[in-house]
Amino acid sequence: MSVLSKFQEALVCLQAGRVTLPYPAQAQPVPAKFRGRPIFDAAKCIGCAGCANNCPAREILVFDVCQEVRILKYLGRRCTYCGRCADVCPEKAIIMSHEFENATDAIADIQQQIELFMSTCQRCGRCFKEPSPLEQLKLKGYRMDDLGNERWIYRSKAFLDEEQTVDDVNIELD
Amino acid sequence: MFARDKLNLLKAKFSSAILRADLPADNRLYVFVEPRAIKPVCQHLFRDLDARYVISIGADDRPYSGQFLVAHNFAFDRDHLLCSVLTHLPADNPRLDSIAGVVTAANWAEREFRDLVGIEPVGHPYPKRLVLPDGWPDGAHPLRKDFAWNQVPEGFDDEREFAFDEPPEGCMVVPFGPFHPTLDEPAHFRLYVEGEMVRGCEYRGFMVHRGIEKLAESVLTYNEIPMMAERICGICGCVHNVAYAQAVESAATIGVPPRAEYLRTIMLEIERLHSHLLWVGLACHIVGFDTLFMQSWRIREPIMWIAEKISGNRKTYALCLIGGVRHDITPELKAELRSILDKLEAEWTPVVTAVLKDKNLQARTRGVGVADKTACKNTGLVGPVARAAGVDIDCRRDHPYAAYDRVDFDVITADGGDVWSRVVVRAKEVFESIRIIRQCLEKMEAGPMQAVIKDELPVGRLGLSSVEAPRGESHHFVITGENNRPRRWRVRAPTYQNLQGVPAMIKDQQLADMTISLGSIDPCFSCTDRLETVDLRTKAVKVWTPEELVKMVRAKTT
Ligand code: SF4
Ligand code: SF4
Numbered sequence: 030m031s032v033l034s035k036f037q038e039a040l041v042c043l044q045a046g047r048v049t050l051p052y053p054a055q056a057q058p059v060p061a062k063f064r065g066r067p068i069f070d071a072a073k074c075i076g077c078a079g080c081a082n083n084c085p086a087r088e089i090l091v092f093d094v095c096q097e098v099r100i101l102k103y104l105g106r107r108c109t110y111c112g113r114c115a116d117v118c119p120e121k122a123i124i125m126s127h128e129f130e131n132a133t134d135a136i137a138d139i140q141q142q143i144e145l146f147m148s149t150c151q152r153c154g155r156c157f158k159e160p161s162p163l164e165q166l167k168l169k170g171y172r173m174d175d176l177g178n179e180r181w182i183y184r185s186k187a188f189l190d191e192e193q194t195v196d197d198v199n200i201e202l203d
Numbered sequence: 204m205f206a207r208d209k210l211n212l213l214k215a216k217f218s219s220a221i222l223r224a225d226l227p228a229d230n231r232l233y234v235f236v237e238p239r240a241i242k243p244v245c246q247h248l249f250r251d252l253d254a255r256y257v258i259s260i261g262a263d264d265r266p267y268s269g270q271f272l273v274a275h276n277f278a279f280d281r282d283h284l285l286c287s288v289l290t291h292l293p294a295d296n297p298r299l300d301s302i303a304g305v306v307t308a309a310n311w312a313e314r315e316f317r318d319l320v321g322i323e324p325v326g327h328p329y330p331k332r333l334v335l336p337d338g339w340p341d342g343a344h345p346l347r348k349d350f351a352w353n354q355v356p357e358g359f360d361d362e363r364e365f366a367f368d369e370p371p372e373g374c375m376v377v378p379f380g381p382f383h384p385t386l387d388e389p390a391h392f393r394l395y396v397e398g399e400m401v402r403g404c405e406y407r408g409f410m411v412h413r414g415i416e417k418l419a420e421s422v423l424t425y426n427e428i429p430m431m432a433e434r435i436c437g438i439c440g441c442v443h444n445v446a447y448a449q450a451v452e453s454a455a456t457i458g459v460p461p462r463a464e465y466l467r468t469i470m471l472e473i474e475r476l477h478s479h480l481l482w483v484g485l486a487c488h489i490v491g492f493d494t495l496f497m498q499s500w501r502i503r504e505p506i507m508w509i510a511e512k513i514s515g516n517r518k519t520y521a522l523c524l525i526g527g528v529r530h531d532i533t534p535e536l537k538a539e540l541r542s543i544l545d546k547l548e549a550e551w552t553p554v555v556t557a558v559l560k561d562k563n564l565q566a567r568t569r570g571v572g573v574a575d576k577t578a579c580k581n582t583g584l585v586g587p588v589a590r591a592a593g594v595d596i597d598c599r600r601d602h603p604y605a606a607y608d609r610v611d612f613d614v615i616t617a618d619g620g621d622v623w624s625r626v627v628v629r630a631k632e633v634f635e636s637i638r639i640i641r642q643c644l645e646k647m648e649a650g651p652m653q654a655v656i657k658d659e660l661p662v663g664r665l666g667l668s669s670v671e672a673p674r675g676e677s678h679h680f681v682i683t684g685e686n687n688r689p690r691r692w693r694v695r696a697p698t699y700q701n702l703q704g705v706p707a708m709i710k711d712q713q714l715a716d717m718t719i720s721l722g723s724i725d726p727c728f729s730c731t732d733r734l735e736t737v738d739l740r741t742k743a744v745k746v747w748t749p750e751e752l753v754k755m756v757r758a759k760t761t
Contacts (some may be wrong), residue, residue, distance in 0.1 A: 034556075
């Protein structure tokens with residue numbers, strides 16, 4: 030009976046009452062496990078590049094300026110907030126924060142850069158033991174030659190053009 | 204058992220053409236045949252043995268075997284068997300007989316491997332370009348191994364126009380899309396309309412290729428792909444995440460711990476709840492019944508919150524790694540999930556009771572967008588679309604994965620084949636999902652969540668996995684490879700098949716029913732388009748010239 034069903038539907042609405050939350054006028058707390066913007070702790074990071082090697086979005090770049098200086102840069106552009114970087118970090122130097130209001134017109138607001146002084150491991154060139162062979166490192170110690178292949182991010186675009194976009198990634202070496 | 208039976212049947216008929224057969228498990232069958240036999244074998248499977256067509260895959264296998272590879276996948280749903288018919292083709296002349304003549308559902312898949320891998324389906328009934336952008340040069344095949352993931356092909360022709368087919372005699376052309384209020388994503392239907400009646404259409408899609416498959420086989424690694432796979436779809440992402448992990452696990456024979464299987468099942472069902480409630484709301488919205496749209500979305504919200512509590516995000520759960528899962532359900536969350544399910548059941552029951560008797564809604568959706576059993580068979584329709592037509596298929600029961608073999612549930616079917624039946628099926632499936640989650644919470648045992656993987660994965664193995672997404676079967680095919688990543692990964696989302704059924708559904712019905720007919724398959728264009736490099740060309744908007752558009756886009760991105 031259709032009229033009855035209309036009454037039932039009206040009842041469903043009436044019982045619901047008001048459900049709209051006062052966000053953003055009032056802050057909305059997130060659950061404890063929430064995966065927000067990853068935040069890097071420069072004091073804990075050992076520069077193993079485990080995070081960079083396992084970031085599906087290629088959001089973390091590792092750049093060796095010279096034998097002793099390694100720069101780790103979080104680009105903050107297309108991070109998927111998957112939390113894999115925090116998972117694999119052996120030093121727990123990355124936390125998935127509760128920040129989600131990350132819209133900005135200045136990308137530097139969410140970018141992070143860590144400069145690390147490195148010393149050479151004579152044995153393997155690494156200081157990260159991967160959890161399983163699936164997380165294996167492609168980036169050993171100070172191998173510069175791998176950078177061009179694996180570590181750079183290419184910007185995806187809506188059209189084709191000539192210029193490769195390596196230059197797009199601007200590492201400031203001050 | 205069944206795998207061997209089917210193989211024997213094939214051997215009896217085609218013994219000389221069968222080169223090799225692998226039966227890695229009772230529910231998987233890989234048959235390698237000679238190229239000349241591919242069409243008769245597929246015809247035999249599809250017509251005589253009544254297999255369901257799933258997908259065709261083309262792969263560039265030249266670096267490994269010196270040849271190209273084509274696989275046609277079929278499913279024997281009642282026998283719980285997924286079967287793949289494979290053939291190798293010579294590197295210098297990759298051609299094989301098209302099966303689209305006998306298996307209509309293979310129409311797109313064959314055009315896709317023609318575009319992307321450059322394997323020619325000889326005798327294809329409609330060999331038009333499908334996936335690549337219009338200006339893409341002929342002869343450049345981006346899924347070939349000698350085509351780098353970031354390569355820009357020579358001779359991209361901005362001027363090249365898409366050649367539309369001629370409309371039939373006496374019909375007007377009404378463009379629908381690429382941007383349309385009922386489409387959340389770009390797709391273009393060119394409707395042939397006679398008076399108010401739709402007589403046919405031409406579909407033009409694949410406007411949002413994102414190159415995920417190419418990325419996976421050239422840049423990402425095994426454990427990075429699940430997070431990317433999840434982003435194939437914004438609604439049923441977890442489905443792709445699980446399906447990919449399972450395909451790799453099946454290829455590399457990795458056993459998943461039982462607790463992880465239960466957790467996968469629970470998260471998949473949570474996702475189904477959210478998707479069904481979302482879709483019922485959307486379908487009502489399309490036909491102008493916004494009250495129910497609001498209410499079903501309100502009822503859905505607690506599901507999103509509990510998903511966020513369990514996984515850390517409302518929608519992108521980032522659940523699976525190869526061999527396990529990342530998020531656990533603590534006893535507190537268990538209790539909370541239980542109470543949310545109780546509330547959901549209590550709230551959804553009156554809605555369904557009311558809706559099932561709602562004459563207005565029925566008047567708007569009954570007899571609209573009909574796809575009957577024959578259409579389901581021929582175009583390979585899956586999920587609620589098939590079940591609404593009385594085709595009793597559901598991968599959860601037919602090809603059990605995760606913990607579905609340990610829970611009880613009913614497969615809901617209806618017999619109208621129309622939009623109304625789809626509403627009924629999806630509205631009722633909500634209760635089955637609730638049942639499944641409750642049983643999982645009951646049965647889930649303590650234990651590890653991740654299998655220990657000590658060695659690199661074996662190379663060159665094949666893996667198949669079908670997962671029942673809210674909209675239908677999502678099928679993943681994987682060939683494992685070197686460098687910690689697969690050689691080939693092919694995703695077939697349910698919309699890939701269901702969209703091919705749309706022209707038949709809208710034929711000879713009112714133009715005004717187009718929106719809900721299309722909406723009723725719950726189309727997901729980003730799933731369907733997932734593929735290749737570069738893209739997005741909005742030339743269909745004729746007010747702008749392509750040059751102007753390109754200029755505009757460039758101005759914006761720099
Ligand atoms: S959260 Fe995921 S996408 Fe973001 S930086 Fe970490 S690993 Fe990369
Ligand atoms: S994984 Fe951790 S320690 Fe290693 S480079 Fe990344 S942040 Fe630093």
